[in-house]
Amino acid sequence: MSRLPTADIVIPVLNEAHVLRKSVETVMAFCQANLPYLWRVVIVDNGSTDGTQNVAKQLVAEYDDVQFIHLHQRGRGRALRHAWLQSKADVVCYTDVDLSTQLVHLRELLDSIVYGGYHVSTGSRLMRESRTRRSFKRELTSRVYNVLIKAVLFTKFSDAQCGFKAVSRKAIEEIVPQIEDQSWFFDTELLVLAEKQGYPIKDIPVEWIEDDDSRVKIMQTAWEDIKGILRLRRLLWSSRWSERRAQAPVADADRR
Incomplete structure (x- = not known):
């Protein structure tokens, strides 16, 4: 009998004590009812100063399928990088704690x-089949x-x-260490x-409902994103990128 595939569902959190239990138990209930996988929920706290750690530890004590990782430094990317690289699951995904998707x-x-x-898949709020409920400002900024x-x-x-993204073990090992x-x-x-190294990306139209309690600072985040785009453009035009592509261990045609 072939074994069931394994999946880690990562939830990065920062000062989310007020919603963490409800969100984790909602995810667990969905997984139990709908996923033919061996799965676990991985809570990654990155620098919380409220009661998030206590709630997470309570959930770990109550449920075998919950793991908790605590990082002192903040950053969603840092949280995902840490959890994904230490995971041994066949596929690793993440969802925001507000469960907007x-x-x-x-x-x-x-x-x-x-x-x-596929080796990389992502939810999309911008496809024709997508259904979103969010403010005009956020919709415009996203587009x-x-x-x-x-x-x-x-x-x-x-x-x-x-x-709302998922990545294969292979893509994690090759791509995530490159992310700055x-x-x-x-x-x-x-x-x-991923795309520039030949991994086709699966876009999945999703239903997405804006969290009224979101603390994302749109303008500050947008400026950091613009700087990131310009950094990637410099990388993609550099000799360093040409060398990286030449050393890629898998041909593009083998990535699907």
Whole structure:
């Protein structure tokens, strides 16, 4: 009998004590009912100063399928990098703790990696089939940002910053160590480096509902993202990138 595939569902958190238990138990209930995988939920706290650690430790004590990682330094990218690189699962994904992306899409996200032949998949709020509820400001910012990425970096994926992504073990080992950003631009850098190294990216249209309690500072994040885009452009035009591509261990045709 073939073994079940394994999956780690990572939830990065920063001062989320008020929603952490509800979100984790919601994810667990969905996984138990819908995923034909051996799965676990991995909470990664990166620098919380509220009661997040206590809630996470309580969940670990109550549930065998919950793991907790505590990092002293902040940064969503740092949290994902740490959890993904130490994971031994066949496929690793993440979702934001507010569960803005509806969990009904989680199985498709994972299946595209395990059974669909992809190594990277991402939720998209910008496809025709997507359904979103968010403010005009956030909608406009998101669309402008993704147009900018396409114009500057010549990418094909539709939504760089949706907090709902899955990556294969192979892609983690090859791509994640190359990512420099430790914060919000981590997502974009992951997709750009994957695509430029021959990994087709599966865009999955999702239903996404804005969290009214979101603490993301749009303008500050946008400025950091622009700097990240320009850094990647310099990399892609450099001799260092040509050398990296020449040393890539797998031909593009073998990545699906």
